[in-house]
Amino acid sequence: MANPSHPAHDLVRGKRLLRSGALLAALCLVLSCWPTVLAAHGGSSSGNQTGIPIPSLPHGEMAVIAPYYGRIVALAENASDTDETFRRLLNFAQIQRAYCLWGIMPGSVSDEESPFNECSHAYLAAAKAVLLHMRTMKNETAPVGNLVSEIDATLVRNNLSLILCKFSGESFNTADVIRPKLTDIILHARSLLAILSALLATVAGLWLTAQALRTEPRL
Structure with a gap:
């Protein structure tokens, strides 16, 4: 039994x-x-450039900003005096992070050979752009200023701002979503x-x- x-x-x-x-x-x-068919992303010179340009993000700086992503988005979602640029940057950051499987893939931030590293650069660069844009908003100056100071202190303390990778010089655009290639995922x-x-x-x-x-x- x-x-x-x-x-x-x-x-x-x-x-x-x-x-x-x-x-x-x-x-x-x-x-x-x-x-069904994923086109390879060819860098900042390809894709639709009618969106909002987003400056590149060095590899070392990306590693510092990654743990702060949640706090940046939380501040952004509670912002009151928003504008179209801000909303489009925030929307892009959230969509791009979803394409990166929300950062849960191993090595997506630290490993430049990861098929998820380029899209991690994209959503974290967008998060930084959101943060810097909030500094121009009158009602968000104080909380954003504190967070920016904390991130800057972490960068200086760990001396990571000069660490680069092959995606460190790549700029992005809100009209050009970065999609990891399935073949790269299989080969990684x-x-x-x-x-x-x-x-x-x-x-x-x-x-x-x-x-x-x-x-x-x-x-």
Whole structure:
């Protein structure tokens, strides 16, 4: 006679399933939004340049700004005296980050060979542009000034502003979204391993859940 599954065990399995499936779910969501054929991004000289230009972001500075992204967006979403430029910059930063799988892919910020590194440059450069634009807003001067000072102090303390990579000189534009190429994802070991691990963990979680349901005692 099969032993009944303990409720606590089922709860643990459920939590594992949710955690392991998070990366895969995010990947599937973004892939479903991508065009069938992804065109390679050819740098700042290509694409539609009718949008708002965004200055390039050095690699070292990007690594410093990345942990502050959430605070920058939180300030931006609570801003009252916004204008069209500000809203378009913020919208681009959020859309671009979604194409970067919300920064959860390993090495997306630190590894310049990652297929998600260029799009990370794009959304973090946009976040910096949003932050600097808020400095011109009268109602946001104080909180934004404090955050800018904190970021500047971190840059100086870690001496990261001079660290460059192949995307450090690339400028961006709100009309030109950067999309990681599927072929680059497949060829990049860390990205591919992360996706395959998430897929394997999800399949294993589904199998364990099915086994737990199958072994429930019959009344």
